[in-house]
Every structure is written in structure tokens, then in C-alpha cells.
Amino acid sequence: MAGVPRTQIPELDRAYKYGFVTEIDEDRAPPGLSEDIVRFISAKKGEPEWLTEWRLAAYRHWLKMTVPHWARVNYPPVDFQDITYYSAPKAGQGPKSLDEVDPQLLATYEKLGVPLHERAILAGVAVDAVFDSVSVATTYKARLEQDGIIFCSMSEAVKRCPDLVRRYLGSVVPPGDNFYAALNSAVFTDGSFVFIPKGVRCPMELSTYFRINAAKTGQFERTLIIAEAGAVVSYLEGCTAPKRDENQLHAAVVELIALDEAEIKYSTVQNWYPGDENGKGGIYNFVTKRGACRGRRSKIMWTQVETGSAITWKYPSCILEGEGSVGEFYSVAVTNHAQQADTGTKMIHIGRDTRSRIVSKGISAGRADNTYRGLVRVGTLADRARNHTQCDSLLIGDRCGAHTVPYIESKNASARIEHEATTSKIGEDQLFYCRQRGLKPEDAVALIVNGFCREVLQTLPMEFAVEAQKLLGVSLEGSVG
């Protein structure tokens, strides 16, 4: 009926279809954090002593740190002693092949649309699946090894190539970098490790799929990607979690290293459980992602589509050390209902002729708050550094908020920094125009939003772009009638 208020139309919340729980025996640490727990995790993983000590140092550092409060997000204090820091499906550590993986787990990933049987996988995507604290399967390993590429879980990498891990772990995000990075360094459990040797172009997309399953458990994964000179790799991560009433913590660290003329493209489609319409439950997504363009003319490109989580606190950044290196950040962040996102990037120009580009699209609906926070810093030696930032916000309804907080610091007079920002509302006229052509309101919103995000979605690999488009539509369901 034309006169019915928009909020009453019942298409709501077909939304989160990944909210199921897998019943599986888990091997869990007792809740809480102490030196003993750190040692327990390290022992579970059979780690060398240097790593145990590295973790303990991080833990001791963390004890002296305080929770950051500068982000525009509100939530009750997290009780870090009430979280379980290690939870792994039983049936032993690290299956040797897919045949050894618990069928229950395989079924879970099938349900999530992430088939782990290689023959069933979309051609050209290798997958590492991380379930709570451990990696359960990595596909296409043998094929990748022919090119000298290492793609495995972090636990396995510690055993297989300890020198590489030791050399690069924490070299981009030091253990004491920030509160959550320190916490992660102390208790990280699994995550993916990627090494692309000199001159190798990775023949397929690499992908990690993160799943939080167990209750009251944090996920602290650690990802490390190293691209040697001239290497090229595209990496994707996807994430989901069951619907639970309590908030769960996800505090990951991702480090990327690009040497001379290497290229790393890192794409994220983040769909952690966002909580219900009233803001109950959902994941706290407090993540540190940073890439170092160490080599000349190296390039790191971050693309993120953030639709999930109750709170997102995340600033994938680039340190542009190498002369002529390039950093790019493309982001779509959607917040609906009571979700909060404070996300953006940091582009640190150190080398000469470094360039960066930031395209951020924030979409806010319901009572949600969406903040873009970005830093562009140009150092004294970064002659002719260039940055272009474009920051667009789209509002749906009149109870949500969009905020843009750009920080610009330049110590070099030859630098050129440009910042553009727009805020718009999905107009009643746009909606009516689409509806007059026969589109339902939710389809009209999805169409308009996809148009708004097109520049970012175009940077995703094909299959994921399609997935992301659907996700945007689903995330905004119920935002208009």
C-alpha cells in the first residue's frame, strides 16, 4: 500500500544465511589470558623456542598497553579474561591431505559455498580454510609448489620455512604496534602464509576462508605474504561466523611485503555476523593490515568489501619505501541497523616518486554509523609523491551517520595531495524512478548501491565481484520498504 510506512515491510532479514553452528568436538584452552596460555598455544603448535619467546615478549608488552579509544565506535569494555584463545576441531593437528579432514568440516565449507575438494573448486582458485584457531585444509598445494610458491597455514610455515617466517614476521606490523596487534602477536593461532619466489607470477588466485565457529572464542589469525622481486600475486579472504548473542572478538594481523617490482593484490570480502537489528551479538572486527612496498616500483593494492561485523576497526595501509612504489586502497563499507564501522587507510610516502590512490565508498543505513579515517603522510625524502583520495558516502534513511576524517601530513613541498569527498542520500526520486520501472524497493537500493560502488567492485576478481554485489544487496535488506 502506498501509505504504509517503509519500516513495516517484511522482507527483513533473510539476511544472514551463514549463522549456523557446526557441532564438532573442539580442543579448547581454558578461557583467559596469561603467560601459561601463551605457552600452551605455542606448545600446541610445536613451535620453536624463538617464537614462544617472541609471543611472550608481545604478551608482556600488551599488558602495558591500553585499549584504543580514538575511533568513532562505542561498545562496552571487552573482558579479555572471558575469551577462549585457542579452539581447534579435534582429530589431531594439521591433516596431511583432504582425505584426513573431518567430513563434518568439509560439509561446513560446502554449506558456506567454499568447496574444499579440488576437483569441485572454481578453476583457478586455491583455498586455505581456517576454522576457529586452525587451518583445516589448503588446496592446490602441489600445483603451486611446481612454481616454487609456498601457500600453507602459518603453523605449517613455521615448520617448513622457519627462516622466512623469522625474517619477516612482525617486520611490517611490530608486536607492539598497537593494542590488538600486540594481543594477536601473543596468541595468534593460524592464518595463511604465502611466498612467491623471484619473477614468478602466481598462476591462480589464492584464497583463505575464515570461519569462527566455537562460542566465546576469539579468532586471532596471522597472515604473511611475501612477494620477491618481480613476483605477482592476487590473494582473497572471505569470512563468516554463526549467529550468537554474545560479541566475539576477531583481531587479525596481516603483513604484506613486496620487493622490487613485485605486485600484491589483497582483496577482502568480510561478512562476519553483524549482530541483530537491535545490535545484539556480532563480531568485533579489530584488525591490523599493513603492506610494505620495500622494493622499487613495487605495488600493493588493497580492496575491501566490508558488510559484516558489529564493529569494524580496520585501516589496511601501505608503507611506500621503494622508489616509485604504488599503494592503492579501494573500500566499500556497508553498515546497517546498529553496525558501526571506523575504517580507512594509511598511505605513508617515504621513497621518491611514490604514488597512492584511495577510493572509499561508505554506505550507511538504519541507525548505523560509518566513518572513513585516513592518513596520507609524505616524508621529507618523498620527492614528487602523489596522492589522490576520493571519499564518498551514501546515506539511506535519516537515522544513520557518515563521517569523514582525513589526516594529511606533508613534509615535502613537491608532493601533490588531492582529497575529494561527497555525501549523498539515496533520493526518493531515484527510488521512485526505479520502482516505476518495476523494481522492488530492495532491488532498487541494491542497484543504486552497486552503481555507487562500481569503481571499487571493478577491482575485485570476477567471481568475487559477483558475490560482493549480491552481498551488498542482502546487507541492505530492510533498509527501505
Added chain:
Amino acid sequence: MALLQIEGLKVAVAGKEILRGIDLELVPGQVHAIMGPNGSGKSTLAYAIAGREGYEVTGGRALLDGTDLLELEPEERARAGLFLAFQYPVEIAGVGGVTFLKTAYNALRKERGESELDAMQFLKLVRAKATALGVGDDMLKRAVNSGFSGGEKKRFEILQMALLEPRVAVLDETDSGLDIDALKVVAGGVNALRSPTRSMLVITHYQRLLDYIVPDVIHVMAAGRIVRSGGKELALELESTGYAAHAGAPA
């Protein structure tokens, strides 16, 4: 039976009564024109029939082939076969013309229980229709109505109409902002869509458009009422006498 039947339609905008009881009856195949001065309620009639928010129906009925449009959501009215060519077509940034057309077209096919067309099939269809209206590939690739000239916007409206094949089309000031060449192209497109099973309601301020789209019936609207109806010769009479004689005239 009338394809579009409007009885005693009263509409208020922001609490102010704009339409004070409109009666119209379009039998299949007919083209009616509504003329009248600015502010007489012509566009309000178009929006009210299409179900735009803020146009509050305070009385009367509007039936499309017997279905009461006023009971339906805007998209349901569209799916029932109602098309409105906008006076000011709306820009949608980043949404390609073909994507937009395909989404709308497939929504209608789905409604009718027909299978959706894939990208290739659809492109072939849309190109055939577009060529006739002088809409090139370049325009189809651009975002909907973004950076279009006045003439391009109107041609894109008529292209949508050609594609969606409505049963009743309401053209709201389709001639506004068009030079004579663009007007001829648009009118040609509209005339090509005249059919014994389709009715059209052409809203215009100027008689000029009716030289190219010749209506069966002309109505003159003033102060929210239809004050006179007649054949196409009425347009010529208005051309010489103007609306002044009708403004504020009692029904």
C-alpha cells in the same frame, strides 16, 4: 471497456488539494492529451497514478483494465502495465544504461512467469530498439541519465517504454527541453508504439507536440479540474486564445 479509467480522483500534496475530482476514460488504442497552464495539476495527475510518495489520494479511483491502481505499490503498478515517461528523468550514477534496462526488463518477465533474458539476448534486443530512436551504444554504456542532454534523456525514456511495452503510458511533458529535431525523433518513437491494445496519456503545456503526436481527445485542465474536452482541433483553438479563458474557470 476502458483500459484506463479515472473516476473522481482527488489528490492532495502536503495537505493542499491539487486535483479536485478528475474523470478520464481511455479505451484501448486511444491517445488522449492533457493540456493546461503551469500549476493546473497535470504532473500531479501523472505522479498520483504512478503512486509517488507524497501524493495523497483523498478520493476517487484509478483503474487499469479493471485493477485498482491506487491499491498497489508503485512497482506493482508498473508490472500491471503502467509506464510513466518522466518530465525530469533521474540520474543514477555508476549504473550502466544496459544494466538498468535489463534489470527492469527481466523484473517484468519474471512477473509474467517468463524466463529472464541473458546478457547477449538482451543486448541484441535493446540494440534493435535503440537504433530506431537514435540511441547509440555509447549512450547505452553510460550511467543512466548521467550527463545526458535533454534530448538524450527523453529518447532514453521512450526507449524504456519501447522495451517494457506498457499497456498504458503516461508521458509527462515529454516535449520540454527539446529542440524541433529531437522532438520529431521522440514523437516518431511514441507514434511507433501506438497500438490498438495500448492507451497513452500525453501531458503537455504546448500545442506544438500535438502536431507530431496527434491525439484522439484533448482535455484542458485548470485548477485541478478538467474544464473542457474535445477533438484535436481544440489544440489549435487554444493556440490562438491561450489558457487565460480557462484559468480558474468553473467546471
